[in-house]
Amino acid sequence: MGLEKIGMTLAQKTASWVKTASKTSVLQTKPINPTQLQGLRFANNLTCDTVQLSNTSYLSESFVKSLTQIKGKDRVETYSKIKDAILKKMGYTNSELIKVESASGFQSISIGAGWDEVTGKIIIGDIAKNTNIENGIAMMYHEIDHMDKFVKLYKSLGEGKFQRLVSKRNPEATLNLDIYREMSKNADIMGFNAGKYSKAYLEYPEKMKGYSDMYKYLNNPLEVEAFTVQSKIQKILGLSEFTTKDAFPKNYKAMLDSLAKQGITDVQQQDLIIQNILSMCQSKVLDSKAFELACKRHKNIKLTSQEVNYLKDTEAKLLKSDLNAYCSDFQAAHSEAEELINKGLFTLDDVINYMGY
Numbered sequence: 001m002g003l004e005k006i007g008m009t010l011a012q013k014t015a016s017w018v019k020t021a022s023k024t025s026v027l028q029t030k031p032i033n034p035t036q037l038q039g040l041r042f043a044n045n046l047t048c049d050t051v052q053l054s055n056t057s058y059l060s061e062s063f064v065k066s067l068t069q070i071k072g073k074d075r076v077e078t079y080s081k082i083k084d085a086i087l088k089k090m091g092y093t094n095s096e097l098i099k100v101e102s103a104s105g106f107q108s109i110s111i112g113a114g115w116d117e118v119t120g121k122i123i124i125g126d127i128a129k130n131t132n133i134e135n136g137i138a139m140m141y142h143e144i145d146h147m148d149k150f151v152k153l154y155k156s157l158g159e160g161k162f163q164r165l166v167s168k169r170n171p172e173a174t175l176n177l178d179i180y181r182e183m184s185k186n187a188d189i190m191g192f193n194a195g196k197y198s199k200a201y202l203e204y205p206e207k208m209k210g211y212s213d214m215y216k217y218l219n220n221p222l223e224v225e226a227f228t229v230q231s232k233i234q235k236i237l238g239l240s241e242f243t244t245k246d247a248f249p250k251n252y253k254a255m256l257d258s259l260a261k262q263g264i265t266d267v268q269q270q271d272l273i274i275q276n277i278l279s280m281c282q283s284k285v286l287d288s289k290a291f292e293l294a295c296k297r298h299k300n301i302k303l304t305s306q307e308v309n310y311l312k313d314t315e316a317k318l319l320k321s322d323l324n325a326y327c328s329d330f331q332a333a334h335s336e337a338e339e340l341i342n343k344g345l346f347t348l349d350d351v352i353n354y355m356g357y
Helices: 003-020 061-069 075-090 126-130 133-157 159-169 177-186 194-202 211-218 221-236 252-261 267-286 288-298 305-320 323-342 348-355
Strands: 099-102 113-116 121-124
Touching (some): 075 099, 075 126, 113 133, 121 133, 133 177, 133 194, 159 177, 194 221, 252 323, 267 288, 288 305, 288 348
Parallel strands (some): 099 121
Antiparallel strands (some): 113 121
């Protein structure tokens, strides 16, 4: 396993962060195409719908913790019961209309959970099935926040305008309007900004090819607010407050500005450089020894069998690891990446030599 192989592993994990942290199903971000990867590839405050916490709130500590006691015959049934409890607490009297189903095909191994605005279902992937129930509950809150927004959009816009909105992204899809008709009866749209969320829906990136698309996705109002709710639930349940959004470089815009000042304005080229440099800096945080060995191999320095096995073991660990645990460390790595970009070090060889490997 060489430098490119370690990079591929982290790229796969980085792409899966978005899905693990809960994605909308039809808006599902597509995984990075391995054929597009070259070199080292380790990879607002709410303006409305603010919820006031109280002892009866669906976000109250006592209620959220009580959800961990809900059991079903399997994870799908457990999540369905948790969904029912949350929706009833939110004031929805017909929660059984929102079905929870297992993902199929590639989605089953690539997502945590997702809201499908066309079928009106919450989709559960293997990640949600295999994680602890606390993480699963946080994912469910994320998707239910999406569901709530779409039901309110339907009620605010009216059926015709809502159909036309969704058809702009899903021209061939047939909406399950019966669900929206019934669920909207309990939706409170007082103060709901339909224009804001309609615009946000249409601005989701079509694909997830690079950091520019991920930036648009993570800063979309629909996702910002769902991640905010998810973070609150994680904190209540004793988990880290970090979500995928926190793993993204806080200095991303600064890196873009630096590249632009150095004459690099093509988005695709910016994505390639930023992903390469960030991946190198992140990989040192994950396992500096494996990174050093990969750099040696990249420079055609023969490795011992023990060193080769170490690289293989590192790849296996990366594929199983929860990279969100590295969020705070990654921000330091992102600062180092910005310094390298400021120095005009854009290529794999230049950065490796500068780092002294």
